Amino acid sequence: MxxxxxxxxxxxxxxxxxxxxxxxxxxxxxxxxxxxxxxxxxxxxxxxxxxxxxxxxxxxxxxxxxxxxxxxxxxxxxxxxxxxxxxxxxxxxxxxxxxxxxxxxxxxxxxxxxxxxxxxxxxxxxxxxxxxxxxxxxxxxxxxxxxxxxxxxxVEPGANAVRAVRAAALSPGDRLLVLGPGTIGLLCAQVAAAAGVEVHLLGREQPTLDFARSLGFRSVWTSASLPALPFDAVIDASGASVLPARAVELVEPGRRVVFIGISGEPSPIDSRELVFKDVTAVGVLSGSGGLEGAIERYASGAVDxxxxxxxxxxxxxxxxxxxxxxxxxxxxxxxxxxxxxx
Known part of the structure; x- marks a missing residue:
């Protein structure tokens, strides 16, 4: 042995x-x-x-x-x-x-x-x-x-998404913008959509954008095409150093930004923007606490x-x-x- x-x-x-x-x-x-x-x-x-x-x-x-x-x-x-x-x-x-x-x-x-x-x-x-x-x-x-x-x-990446969407504190009919349509971003989009949230995704590369659309998400944008809509929450799942600040810029005053992507270099935000907009910023590390939620959503077919x-x-x-x-x-x-x- x-x-x-x-x-x-x-x-x-x-x-x-x-x-x-x-x-x-x-x-x-x-x-x-x-x-x-x-x-x-x-x-x-x-x-x-x-x-x-x-x-x-x-x-x-x-x-x-x-x-x-x-x-x-x-x-x-x-x-x-x-x-x-x-x-x-x-x-x-x-x-x-x-x-x-x-x-x-x-x-x-x-x-x-x-x-x-x-x-x-x-x-x-x-x-x-x-x-x-x-x-x-x-x-x-x-x-x-x-x-x-x-x-x-x-389940583990899905649990991260469950926690991120939970942190966004959205209600059915609210509008969410997800920055970065990678695995975590797409799972956030799926979890939010299953809860009746209007989901928008922001990305860069055409194959990635096309893939997001293939999952049924119609509101998929680049920085150039993003419409001037009020977003009730923004989840940064990108890992791009400039996007946390963009998330704060794009979110509606009094609502929430959630940071789950991690940049390889410092990704600064201006705390004055948070204050003047009365924005709640939440960091999410890991799927701990979201595993059962992911399992339940997969088991029921709510999220595939x-x-x-x-x-x-x-x-x-x-x-x-x-x-x-x-x-x-x-x-x-x-x-x-x-x-x-x-």
């Missing part, structure tokens, strides 16, 4: 990565081991591969890295103190793993715990681009039968994120995906999934 290994995608430095045999995870106290059926590749993973991710420069992450934090799978082993009924259950889980003891964790803000692990991201917790993944049982969420592995691996998945590849193709080498036949859908069993 001690010599068992699993296949995992390992990033060893900027632009350097490959598939390796690594020691198989063992379920510690309060933990399970999950056989990963599907994992998503995210912009954060690409930033780690490129060497740009902030955590690499703050000491919260270091090479070699085992990335991947959007996943679904089946519990194959349980550790001490874990109900044996978890074995065989289909699950996904929270990325953020707080210590469970500090004031933030005890106050419901475990995703902001100073000592937290983040699966595949922070403080060395191994990620889901592997055939097996260790997870604390407290982070697990059960997937109902109608939420398969594809949907299950979209399947079209966002362009392709599913094996571990051996992940490096190409992270380097931005996409096959033309994949089209403009933003999300790539990985089946580690391939």
């Amino acid at each position: 001690g010599n068992a290994t699993v296949r995992a995608f390992v990033v060893t430095g900027p632009g350097r990565a490959g598939v390796r045999d690594v020691p198989a995870p063992v379920a510690g106290a309060g933990e399970v081991v999950v056989d990963v059926e599907r994992a998503g590749v995210c912009g954060t993973d690409a930033d780690f591969f490129a060497g740009d991710m902030t955590y690499l420069h703050t000491g919260q992450a270091a090479y070699p890295l085992r990335i991947g934090h959007e996943w679904a799978g089946v519990v194959s082993a349980v550790g001490s103190g874990v109900d044996s009924g978890w074995a065989g259950r289909r699950v996904t889980g929270d990325t953020m793993l707080g210590c469970g003891r500090c004031a933030r964790c005890l106050g419901g803000r475990q995703h902001l715990c100073a000592d937290r692990y983040e699966i595949g991201i922070r403080n060395g917790w191994p990620g889901a681009l592997a055939t097996q993944l260790p997870v604390p049982v407290r982070a697990l969420h059960v997937l109902p039968p109608s939420v398969d592995a594809v949907l299950g691996a979209l 994120p399947r079209p966002l998945v362009a392709a599913t590849v094996g571990l051996d193709e992940v490096a190409d995906v992270l380097a931005g080498r996409r096959r033309p036949e994949w089209g403009a859908a933003p999300k790539i999934h990985v089946d580690p069993r391939r």
Whole structure:
């Protein structure tokens, strides 16, 4: 047992990565081991591969890295103190793993715990681009039968979108502008539309705009074509350094801007604009608190994120995906999934 290994995608430095045999995870106290059926590749993973991710420069992450934090799978082993009924259950889980003891964790803000692990991201917790993944049982969420592995691996990004739309505090009939029609932006648009909100999207590249329209969104704009409408909320899901300030400029006075995109460089806003417009600005970090909401929306069919998945590849193709080498036949859908069993 001690010599068992699993296949995992390992990033060893900027632009350097490959598939390796690594020691198989063992379920510690309060933990399970999950056989990963599907994992998503995210912009954060690409930033780690490129060497740009902030955590690499703050000491919260270091090479070699085992990335991947959007996943679904089946519990194959349980550790001490874990109900044996978890074995065989289909699950996904929270990325953020707080210590469970500090004031933030005890106050419901475990995703902001100073000592937290983040699966595949922070403080060395191994990620889901592997055939097996260790997870604390407290982070697990059960997937109902109608939420398969594809949907299950979209729960984490969907949970981010649920939290962002929730933070926008919109009512049916209100008008939302989403900046950046990538995975999170499109999921925000889908979640908001399912709640009866009038959704507008702002983007740059024609294939991306056309893809957003293919999902049924008619109000898709560029900066040049954006109509002068009052927006009851603006969600910045772009990662562009100039757009947070633009969000404040575009939102109706007295309403909300939500920041969920992260720029690679400082993205300043003028606090005077917030004051003079009486605007509420909200930052959203992670899907913690939104996972059940995403699962419920997928299970009911209120939100169908399947079209966002362009392709599913094996571990051996992940490096190409992270380097931005996409096959033309994949089209403009933003999300790539990985089946580690391939």
